[in-house]
Amino acid sequence: xxxxxxxxxxxxxxxxxxxxxxxxxxxxxxxxxxxxxxxxxxxxxxxxxxxxxxxxxxxxxxxxxxxxxxxxxxxxxxxxxxxxxxxxxxxxxxxxxxxxxxxxxxxxxxxxxxxxxxxxxxxxxxxxxxxxxxxxxxxxxxxxxxxxxxxxxxxxxxxxxxxxxxxxxxxxxxxxxxxxxxxxxxxxxxxxxxxxxxxxxxxxxxxxxxxxxxxxxxxxxxxxxxxxxxxxxxxxxxxxxxxxxxxxxxxxxxxxxxxxxxxxxxxxxxxxxxxxxxxxxxxxxxxxxxxxxxxxxxxxxxxxxxxxxxxxxxxxxxxxxxxxxxxxxxxxxxxxxxxxxxxxxxxxxxxxxxxxxxxxxxxxxxxxxxxxxxxxxxxxxxxxxxxxxxxxxxxxxxxxxxxxxxxxxxxxxxxxxxxxxxxxxxxxxxxxxxxxxxxxxxxxxxxxxxxxxxxxxxxxxxxxxxxxxxxxxxxxxxxxxxxxxxxxxxxxxxxxxxxxxxxxxxxxxxxxxxxxxxxxxxxxxxxxxxxxxxxxxxxxxxxxxxxxxxxxxxxxxxxx
Amino acid sequence: xxxxxxxxxxxxxxxxxxxxxxxxxxxxxxxxxxxxxxxxxxxxxxxxxxxxxxxxxxxxxxxxxxxxxxxxxxxxxxxxxxxxxxxxxxxxxxxxxxxxxxxxxxxxxxxxxxxxxxxxxxxxxxxxxxxxxxxxxxxxxxxxxxxxxxxxxxxxxxxxxxxxxxxxxxxxxxxxxxxxxxxxxxxxxxxxxxxxxxxxxxxxxxxxxxxxxxxxxxxxxxxxxxxxxxxxxxxxxxxxxxxxxxxxxxxxxxxxxxxxxxxxxxxxxxxxxxxxxxxxxxxxxxxxxxxxxxxxxxxxxxxxxxxxxxxxxxxxxx
Numbered sequence: 001x002x003x004x005x006x007x008x009x010x011x012x013x014x015x016x017x018x019x020x021x022x023x024x025x026x027x028x029x030x031x032x033x034x035x036x037x038x039x040x041x042x043x044x045x046x047x048x049x050x051x052x053x054x055x056x057x058x059x060x061x062x063x064x065x066x067x068x069x070x071x072x073x074x075x076x077x078x079x080x081x082x083x084x085x086x087x088x089x090x091x092x093x094x095x096x097x098x099x100x101x102x103x104x105x106x107x108x109x110x111x112x113x114x115x116x117x118x119x120x121x122x123x124x125x126x127x128x129x130x131x132x133x134x135x136x137x138x139x140x141x142x143x144x145x146x147x148x149x150x151x152x153x154x155x156x157x158x159x160x161x162x163x164x165x166x167x168x169x170x171x172x173x174x175x176x177x178x179x180x181x182x183x184x185x186x187x188x189x190x191x192x193x194x195x196x197x198x199x200x201x202x203x204x205x206x207x208x209x210x211x212x213x214x215x216x217x218x219x220x221x222x223x224x225x226x227x228x229x230x231x232x233x234x235x236x237x238x239x240x241x242x243x244x245x246x247x248x249x250x251x252x253x254x255x256x257x258x259x260x261x262x263x264x265x266x267x268x269x270x271x272x273x274x275x276x277x278x279x280x281x282x283x284x285x286x287x288x289x290x291x292x293x294x295x296x297x298x299x300x301x302x303x304x305x306x307x308x309x310x311x312x313x314x315x316x317x318x319x320x321x322x323x324x325x326x327x328x329x330x331x332x333x334x335x336x337x338x339x340x341x342x343x344x345x346x347x348x349x350x351x352x353x354x355x356x357x358x359x360x361x362x363x364x365x366x367x368x369x370x371x372x373x374x375x376x377x378x379x380x381x382x383x384x385x386x387x388x389x390x391x392x393x394x395x396x397x398x399x400x401x402x403x404x405x406x407x408x409x410x411x412x413x414x415x416x417x418x419x420x421x422x423x424x425x426x427x428x429x430x431x432x433x434x435x436x437x438x439x440x441x442x443x444x445x446x447x448x449x450x451x452x453x454x455x456x457x458x459x460x461x462x463x464x465x466x467x468x469x470x471x472x473x474x475x476x477x478x479x480x481x482x483x484x485x486x487x488x489x490x491x492x493x494x495x496x497x498x499x500x501x502x503x504x505x506x507x508x509x510x511x512x513x514x515x516x517x518x519x520x521x522x523x524x525x526x527x528x529x530x531x532x533x534x535x536x537x538x539x540x541x542x543x544x545x546x547x548x549x550x551x552x553x554x555x556x557x558x559x560x
Numbered sequence: 561x562x563x564x565x566x567x568x569x570x571x572x573x574x575x576x577x578x579x580x581x582x583x584x585x586x587x588x589x590x591x592x593x594x595x596x597x598x599x600x601x602x603x604x605x606x607x608x609x610x611x612x613x614x615x616x617x618x619x620x621x622x623x624x625x626x627x628x629x630x631x632x633x634x635x636x637x638x639x640x641x642x643x644x645x646x647x648x649x650x651x652x653x654x655x656x657x658x659x660x661x662x663x664x665x666x667x668x669x670x671x672x673x674x675x676x677x678x679x680x681x682x683x684x685x686x687x688x689x690x691x692x693x694x695x696x697x698x699x700x701x702x703x704x705x706x707x708x709x710x711x712x713x714x715x716x717x718x719x720x721x722x723x724x725x726x727x728x729x730x731x732x733x734x735x736x737x738x739x740x741x742x743x744x745x746x747x748x749x750x751x752x753x754x755x756x757x758x759x760x761x762x763x764x765x766x767x768x769x770x771x772x773x774x775x776x777x778x779x780x781x782x783x784x785x786x787x788x789x790x791x792x793x794x795x796x797x798x799x800x801x802x803x804x805x806x807x808x809x810x811x812x813x814x815x816x817x818x819x820x821x822x823x824x825x826x827x828x829x830x831x832x833x834x835x836x837x838x839x840x841x842x843x844x845x846x847x848x849x850x851x852x853x854x855x856x857x858x859x860x861x862x863x864x865x866x867x868x869x870x871x872x873x874x875x876x877x878x
Contacts, residue, residue, distance in 0.1 A: 085762050085763070138759065139759075140755060140759065140763040163755065164754040218751050219751055222754040249754070408692060409670075410689050410793075410829070411793040411795075411796075411829040411831075412689070412825075412826045412829060413735065413793070415670045415770070417766055418768065419768060532768070532769070534767070
């Protein structure tokens with residue numbers, strides 16, 4: 001799985017490569033995918049085979065680690081090219097998932113295609129086992145997320161909130177792709193699939209009827225709340241965790257109310273999909289702080305008691321740590337002290353205390369909103385070192401001006417919209433890497449990065465944190481103090497995450513290069529207008545001086 | 561009109577006198593002397609050309625091309641090939657003034673007044689709402705309305721926004737942020753039309769960019785049977801309705817709609833020509849052209865198929 005394990009720890013116990021010898025890492029082999037769009041996610045390595053995926057057209061290559069010179073099998077799906085036009089921010093794909101063989105099915109690789117199909121392939125041969133339509137591109141719905149596998153289910157979300165897609169999450173049977181359950185983010189309680197005791201531990205989060213009542217009329221039908229991010233699973237509790245995204249339409253004046261349950265952290269029974277708890281982080285979002293980010297599970301002491309926790313760095317610049325058994329909010333703190341739309345979260349009510357100066361109302365020109373619509377944290381997968389009790393976060397440090405416009409044309413027609421300008425935050429650079437205690441909110445160390453750290457981190461027991469940068473470096477930091485120990489310049493910028501794996505007694509590190517995605521949208525489509533890509537083009541205009549498009553995987557090992 | 565003062569608020573063009581487009585023209589030398597005098601007089605607040613045009617100067621102006629702000633591709637109004645009905649109107653005006661028409665084209669209708677007319681790149685916008693506060697508007701040269709477009713064979717009983725048929729049809733095509741959007745919300749069809757509305761433009765988000773709804777496409781949605789109704793500004797749809805091989809019906813929507821809060825939602829609008837606020841001379845010339853060429857203009861619009869409505873009394877003068 002992209003998250004490495006159910007807890008999404010992205011942590012490896014391997015320490016053959018460690019803080020003492022990491023400077024001897026050198027490339028051992030590489031593989032070009034032949035695709036130039038942004039490469040998000042990371043390769044999978046299982047039983048001596050590396051599975052490499054690409055952005056649209058969503059090709060897959062299986063490479064035998066004993067003989068990486070030759071492609072073992074490949075899958076090149078035929079897709080409706082219309083999907084390319086529908087995808088908002090480059091045609092990325094966040095990776096594959098794997099299910100080991102069972103009595104009912106062989107070892108299987110799962111892939112979500114941009115055109116909305118979920119496919120299951122035989123992991124050994126690449127043979128197509130089944131294919132299901134999850135999202136209809138003719139309805140504006142694409143698939144960019146990685147599937148998530150737990151028990152005998154493969155879980156798939158949805159995208160396209162801005163286009164009127166009402167967010168849903170679906171569980172398919174691994175065996176045959178049959179739908180087991182589907183739940184929505186807005187609408188009647190039956191569609192949301194709320195358990196009888198939903199939020200009984202935290203009734204102040206809201207309980208029943210709110211998927212309708214917090215919307216005007218039937219606006220919930222086009223209310224968004226899609227989920228294209230990362231999931232986590234607790235096998236002891238049999239619970240699944242993920243976040244629903246931003247409400248729609250984007251213009252907040254058109255959707256008065258809290259817009260539940262968009263922007264919500266969900267805890268659901270994996271077998272039925274029933275929601276045990278739901279916590280809305282940003283009621284009535286005004287900034288596009290889609291709440292689909294990383295969900296990291298850990299067990300840590302809270303008030304002297306070992307507690308099952310869920311930690312979520314949100315686009316809105318806050319890090320939420322919850323008790324994942326009952327949804328209690330343990331802590332909510334700013335990922336950076338420059339977050340300004342919110343003063344703090346009232347832990348008793350769970351509500352953010354907003355600063356109206358940074359609101360995006362139609363009659364208000366807001367300058368210097370931090371974070372920008374990209375969030376201080378976006379789609380990166382983070383890592384958790386259980387020995388140090390630290391999360392390692394790659395962040396964005398980008399703020400924005402939001403200038404609403406309403407310009408007359410003719411015959412009573414107006415053009416309504418907003419011009420977004422994005423630029424580096426108050427600390428001067430576009431990114432940071434931070435080591436964080438998710439219970440106390442204390443940061444052990446932090447370093448600056450010139451560009452956003454978009455893809456996330458991987459930590460190891462060798463006291464290391466690996467990550468890639470948009471300008472095309474793979475770096476290793478000492479996870480004890482943030483000191484940079486090693487780096488290597490890749491052929492193109494990185495928007496995915498590194499992995500580490502062992503093969504025949506030797507530890508390797510691998511990473512995709514291939515700049516693109518939202519931060520690289522200017523490079524991919526050769527855009528010049530700084531406000532294009534919702535302002536990303538302006539924020540990342542320097543990037544073209546550092547890297548260009550490319551696509552592939554590079555593998556490293558110790559060179560002695 | 562001749563002999564009227566031409567006043568340029570200083571800084572309005574974001575420019576110094578060096579950038580003044582008039583200055584480069586040798587025939588304005590006498591005027592420039594006055595500019596200098598006036599700058600001394602008014603310093604930096606206002607740049608006023610106390611411009612008494614002599615007959616010879618007026619004739620010199622007549623030899624200058626008429627610079628028309630027109631869309632590069634905003635059919636059926638105008639395009640680069642000059643195929644829009646506003647291209648035809650511009651040519652008519654040029655002929656009447658005895659001036660050659662030169663098009664200065666724009667691509668983004670959101671900013672064309674600011675970025676072309678106001679900057680002095682061109683001098684006239686052919687179609688603006690009467691009383692558009694950004695410009696000086698001429699007396700209106702036609703009045704038209706929003707229309708329902710349906711297939712004749714469907715025989716929908718469609719008179720106004722209260723008509724039952726609008727609640728039953730599968731799809732209604734419309735352009736966002738027009739009065740029909742307000743009414744589609746009012747009759748409770750906005751949310752179930754939202755996705756269809758996005759589909760019409762290939763799911764391009766209009767939040768941060770100009771996304772064009774091609775009225776030709778919206779009309780063909782009805783002729784092809786994909787949508788039962790299109791609610792569009794009549795002039796923007798007229799030629800496509802006329803050209804449709806499937807017989808289509810245009811029903812002018814009555815101008816009696818109000819929002820829930822009682823505020824009027826306009827369905828009928830008068831169209832004027834627009835000039836820069838500092839250009840009353842051209843305004844007066846255009847008013848005269850409109851007065852003198854009324855029959856020709858009407859004929860041109862009738863050929864286009866534009867549903868024409870009588871001017872209301874208050875809209876006669878601008």
